[in-house]
Amino acid sequence: MNSRMQVARIHGAGDMRLHDEPVPTPRSGEALVKVTAVGVCGSDVHWFREGHIGGDRIEAPLVLGHECAGVIQGGARRGERVAIDPAQACGRCSYCEEGNPNLCSVLRFAGHAPQDGALCGYVAWPEHCLVPLPAALSDVEGALLEPLGVAMYAVELGAVGPGMSVGVFGSGPIGLLTLQVARVAGATRLFATDRADVPHRLEAARALGATAFAVHDGGEAEDILAATGGRGVDVAFEAAGDPEAVEAAVAAVKPGGRAILVGIPSEDRVAFTASVARRKDLLVRVVHRMKHTYPRAIQLVESRRVDLCSLATHRFSLADVAQAYAVAERREGLKIIIEC
Numbered sequence: 001m002n003s004r005m006q007v008a009r010i011h012g013a014g015d016m017r018l019h020d021e022p023v024p025t026p027r028s029g030e031a032l033v034k035v036t037a038v039g040v041c042g043s044d045v046h047w048f049r050e051g052h053i054g055g056d057r058i059e060a061p062l063v064l065g066h067e068c069a070g071v072i073q074g075g076a077r078r079g080e081r082v083a084i085d086p087a088q089a090c091g092r093c094s095y096c097e098e099g100n101p102n103l104c105s106v107l108r109f110a111g112h113a114p115q116d117g118a119l120c121g122y123v124a125w126p127e128h129c130l131v132p133l134p135a136a137l138s139d140v141e142g143a144l145l146e147p148l149g150v151a152m153y154a155v156e157l158g159a160v161g162p163g164m165s166v167g168v169f170g171s172g173p174i175g176l177l178t179l180q181v182a183r184v185a186g187a188t189r190l191f192a193t194d195r196a197d198v199p200h201r202l203e204a205a206r207a208l209g210a211t212a213f214a215v216h217d218g219g220e221a222e223d224i225l226a227a228t229g230g231r232g233v234d235v236a237f238e239a240a241g242d243p244e245a246v247e248a249a250v251a252a253v254k255p256g257g258r259a260i261l262v263g264i265p266s267e268d269r270v271a272f273t274a275s276v277a278r279r280k281d282l283l284v285r286v287v288h289r290m291k292h293t294y295p296r297a298i299q300l301v302e303s304r305r306v307d308l309c310s311l312a313t314h315r316f317s318l319a320d321v322a323q324a325y326a327v328a329e330r331r332e333g334l335k336i337i338i339e340c
Contacts, residue, residue, distance in 0.1 A: 001073065005121030008321040009061035013051035016322045017061075024124040031127045032073040033084060035118050036139040039067030039312075040328045040336040041147065042172060042241060043264055044111065048325045054268040056113050065117035065338070066110040069142030072130060073122070083142040084118060085129040085294060086110035102153075102291040109289075119321060121340060131294045136302050140337055144173075144308040147335075148300070149293030150262065151177035155185055157285045158235040158260045162186030167224055167233040169193050169249045170240025171201040171212065173311050173335045174262055178237050179208045180306045191233060193220045193248065194240070198331050204310075218244065221251035232257065241265045246272050255280040262287045311335040 007019045026032050044064045046053045066086035072078055088108040089101035096104050110125075111117025133142045151174055160166060166182040168175045171194040179190055192205035196214040205212040211227060213220040225232055232254035238245045241263030249259050250272040259282050261270060270286075277284065300306040313333030316324035318340045328336045 006318055007063060007120040008318060009063055010047060010051075010058060011061045012058060013049060016048065016325060018319065018321070021120070023122045026074075026124040029126055029128075030124045031075055031077065031130060033070040033082065033123050033125055033130065034073055035068055035070040035120060035123060035340040037069045037143040038065040038118050038338045038340060039140075039143045039147065040324060040338065041067055042174065045325070045328050046264060046266065047111075049329055050266065053112070053264065058113055060114065062111070062113050063116035063119050064111040065119040066112070067143045067146045068110070068118035068123075069133065069139045070118075070123070077127070077130070080130075081133040081139065081142065082130040083133055083145045083294065083298075084110070084123070084125055085131055086117070086146060087289065088115075088126055088129060100291060102289045119318065119338065119340070121318075131298070134298065134302055137298065138309070140312050141301055141308045143337070144311065144335065145294060145297045145301070146290070147173055148177050148181070148297045148306060148308065149290035150174060150287065151181045152293045152297060153290040154178055154237055154260050154262050154287045155181045157287060158182075158237065158258050160185040160187050160235055163188050164234040165189035165191070165228060167191040167193075167236045167249065167252050168205070168210070169236065169238045169245040169252075170242065170263055171198075171205040172239065172331070175237070175239035176201075176204055176208060176311065176334065177306070178239060178262070179205060179210055181300075182235075182237075183209065184300065184305050189228070189233075191224045191227065191252075193224075193245070201331075201334070204334060215244065215248075218248055218251065221248040224252040228254075234258070235260065237262055239263050243271060246270055250277050250280075250282065253280065253282060256282075258283045258285065260285050260287060312337045315339055
């Protein structure tokens with residue numbers, strides 16, 4: 001094995017550079033993992049485009065990438081293919097002890113400043129965060145278990161059950177995964193929206209059984225209300241990180257329903273018409289990543305109840321990482337995969 005590796009670091013908004021760096025040395029409790037596949041997430045695009053997410057900014061060149069899979073290089077698990085859980089929770093704070101590791105007070109998350117992620121040849125990562133992949137799952141599917149986990153957690157917060165109707169506002173990868181998980185949970189009527197200039201995303205939603213509407217000045221909410229006889233959907237998921245999508249979700253959900261906000265807004269602010277939400281007595285939840293999802297996510301994919309492969313529409317090498325991020329920023333295709 002080489003002692004050096006290629007690493008992609010973002011130095012500021014739009015400034016992605018390749019570096020030659022030493023392969024990391026695992027510390028106690030860690031294993032060295034050769035990275036094989038990394039998905040580009042919407043949050044990664046925020047880092048790339050804006051150089052920050054909310055109040056977290058790039059203070060030093062950062063390695064992005066938290067949707068990842070690889071192969072363990074040493075020890076008793078040498079040669080084992082794994083999905084890399086990007087979240088390092090302490091396991092000791094009050095939030096972890098309450099069963100909410102996603103709220104850990106000292107959580108370190110791959111690719112979120114200051115913690116480097118997986119856009120590199122190798123990572124040294126806590127061994128308990130390395131989830132074995134069955135032979136039936138590809139490395140790309142292993143990487144995409146993380147966004148699937150986000151969708152699963154969102155659907156759990158939405159309390160989706162048999163016979164319910166669901167609206168997903170934003171048909172990117174998270175939105176499309178939310179549609180699939182909602183269907184598995186028993187939802188029988190699926191609706192989806194996205195902008196007219198990304199028709200491939202609307203078509204992908206339709207292929208999953210959703211009635212899809214193009215965004216048109218909030219009229220998509222009226223379209224969904226009309227399709228549900230004026231009642232509205234039981235649960236609305238905002239998965240675009242866009243203020244208009246939040247407004248449409250609140251408008252299209254039924255009185256007494258739930259609005260689940262999954263998207264990350266560019267301006268770090270979410271707003272909706274208070275009178276509409278108040279009169280509907282809505283329950284609004286905001287999703288923070290995921291928790292306790294990997295084993296169940298693997299079962300969903302292995303049983304082919306959820307399709308991850310069709311999301312991976314573009315693949316790039318690590319050497320072409322800047323081009324990959326430019327494609328993701330333009331919202332071409334669905335999921336961009338970087339094969340390291």
